[in-house]
Amino acid sequence: MNGNFTYCNPTKLYFGVDALENLCLELPKYGKNVMLSYGGGSVKRNGIYEKVVALLKANGKNIIEDGGVMPNPTIERVMEGVGRARMGKADLILAVGGGSVCDYAKAVSVSVNCEEDIWEKYFIRFEDVDCAIVPVGCVLTMVGTGSEMNGGSVITNHREKLKIGHVFGENVFPKFAVLNPEFTFTLPRYQMIAGIYDIMSHILEQYFSGTDDNTSDYIAEGLLRSLIHSADIAAEDPLDYEARSNLMWTATWALNTLIAKGKTTDWMVHMLGQAVGAFTDATHGMTLSAVTMPYYRYILPYGTKKFARYAVNVWGVNEAGKSETAVAYEGLERMEAWMKKLGLVMDLTSLGATKDMLDGMVKSTLIMDGGYKVMNEKDIRAVLSASF
Numbered sequence: 601m602n603g604n605f606t607y608c609n610p611t612k613l614y615f616g617v618d619a620l621e622n623l624c625l626e627l628p629k630y631g632k633n634v635m636l637s638y639g640g641g642s643v644k645r646n647g648i649y650e651k652v653v654a655l656l657k658a659n660g661k662n663i664i665e666d667g668g669v670m671p672n673p674t675i676e677r678v679m680e681g682v683g684r685a686r687m688g689k690a691d692l693i694l695a696v697g698g699g700s701v702c703d704y705a706k707a708v709s710v711s712v713n714c715e716e717d718i719w720e721k722y723f724i725r726f727e728d729v730d731c732a733i734v735p736v737g738c739v740l741t742m743v744g745t746g747s748e749m750n751g752g753s754v755i756t757n758h759r760e761k762l763k764i765g766h767v768f769g770e771n772v773f774p775k776f777a778v779l780n781p782e783f784t785f786t787l788p789r790y791q792m793i794a795g796i797y798d799i800m801s802h803i804l805e806q807y808f809s810g811t812d813d814n815t816s817d818y819i820a821e822g823l824l825r826s827l828i829h830s831a832d833i834a835a836e837d838p839l840d841y842e843a844r845s846n847l848m849w850t851a852t853w854a855l856n857t858l859i860a861k862g863k864t865t866d867w868m869v870h871m872l873g874q875a876v877g878a879f880t881d882a883t884h885g886m887t888l889s890a891v892t893m894p895y896y897r898y899i900l901p902y903g904t905k906k907f908a909r910y911a912v913n914v915w916g917v918n919e920a921g922k923s924e925t926a927v928a929y930e931g932l933e934r935m936e937a938w939m940k941k942l943g944l945v946m947d948l949t950s951l952g953a954t955k956d957m958l959d960g961m962v963k964s965t966l967i968m969d970g971g972y973k974v975m976n977e978k979d980i981r982a983v984l985s986a987s988f
């Protein structure tokens with residue numbers, strides 16, 4: 601491990617079937633006004649909303665209602681939330697939902713006291729926060745993004761055809777997060793498997809980079825093995841608590857900054873997926889699965905050694921008598937077969953993308969330079985074209 605780094609993760613996690621009760625420990629730390637942010641209604645249908653409201657009332661809070669946050673939250677919706685938080689003088693934003701609601705809450709958190717154009721400041725110029733934030737707490741209902749324990753906030757601007765993530769600093773991480781695996785039982789299968797693939801992609805984005813011997817890569821391999829094992833069980837029986845709790849815990853560790861420590865990271869699958877998302881508004885995990893195989897086959901020749909290690913350590917490929925390249929490709933074949941069996945979307949057409957979007961998607965793809973190959977516009981076009 602060659603990099604220098606600082607590690608601190610300030611989010612306090614409460615995990616398990618009784619985790620929600622711990623709101624009684626957290627809520628007294630904040631003022632009276634709590635903005636209760638949630639999505640399109642799943643939390644009302646499955647009873648989580650009611651439980652949260654009861655605890656807020658029992659703790660003497662004024663509730664600022666903020667429902668209707670859409671998947672892939674938009675900058676307009678963030679500004680609406682900012683208005684509501686200002687008007688209600690929110691002391692805490694309690695995000696009850698998946699990554700979209702958590703990301704949205706963080707975007708509102710850093711914008712309530714900001715006078716500037718927040719899209720330009722945070723999502724175009726990637727500037728740091730220089731105003732007071734409104735603290736965020738999170739009750740997670742959808743597993744995948746890791747947003748419950750990181751500073752990420754991914755916001756969509758349909759007018760500019762951009763979906764961009766800002767990774768905020770420690771002060772913007774949720775102050776606490778409640779993780780009850782049973783809260784994810786009502787997720788539609790499509791969302792469950794999209795989330796599973798989002799977790800896998802997060803780990804791989806941080807794994808496929810660097811050439812040094814790095815503890816983070818060994819942790820990543822362990823997380824991947826646990827993920828594949830539990831995903832197979834959950835796919836058979838979505839109500840298997842053990843599998844769903846392992847998925848929830850793996851998701852958190854996949855993207856809470858730990859496995860990026862001391863190494864470079866790639867993130868090009870996400871940049872491609874976000875460009876697709878900006879044009880289609882498709883489910884995040886599925887935008888990743890649709891571009892993954894063309895992307896990894898494209899960069900494999902530049903990182904063959906790591907792809908071969910992945911094949912052996914994660915997919916159990918037997919390397920005897922085979923070239924490193926053959927082993928590497930066999931690993932991707934096994935991964936592809938697993939993805940198909942799980943039911944992931946493997947092409948952009950199935951997500952509603954059309955060829956006339958290609959030029960725009962190429963332009964919307966941000967280029968990162970930490971992976972095995974620094975892509976150029978021609979490379980991006982080739983990968984996206986192969987993904988249709």
Ligand code: NZQ
Binds near residue numbers: 673741746750
């Ligand atoms: O809106 P409701 O009605 O609540 O329904 C949601 C939504 O339609 C539903 N859902 C959530 N929990 C449920 C449930 N339905 C039934 N039962 C439950 N318990 O699931 C749908 C998807 O929810 P969403 O929050 O959009 O999914 P996810 O957690 O995958 O979040 C996706 C967003 O997070 C961003 C993505 O780009 C996308 O905008 N990401 C955030 C990251 C971060 N903060 O670090 C990293 C990720 O790579 C990702 O980019």
Ligand code: ZN
Binds near residue numbers: 798870
């Ligand atoms: Zn993701």
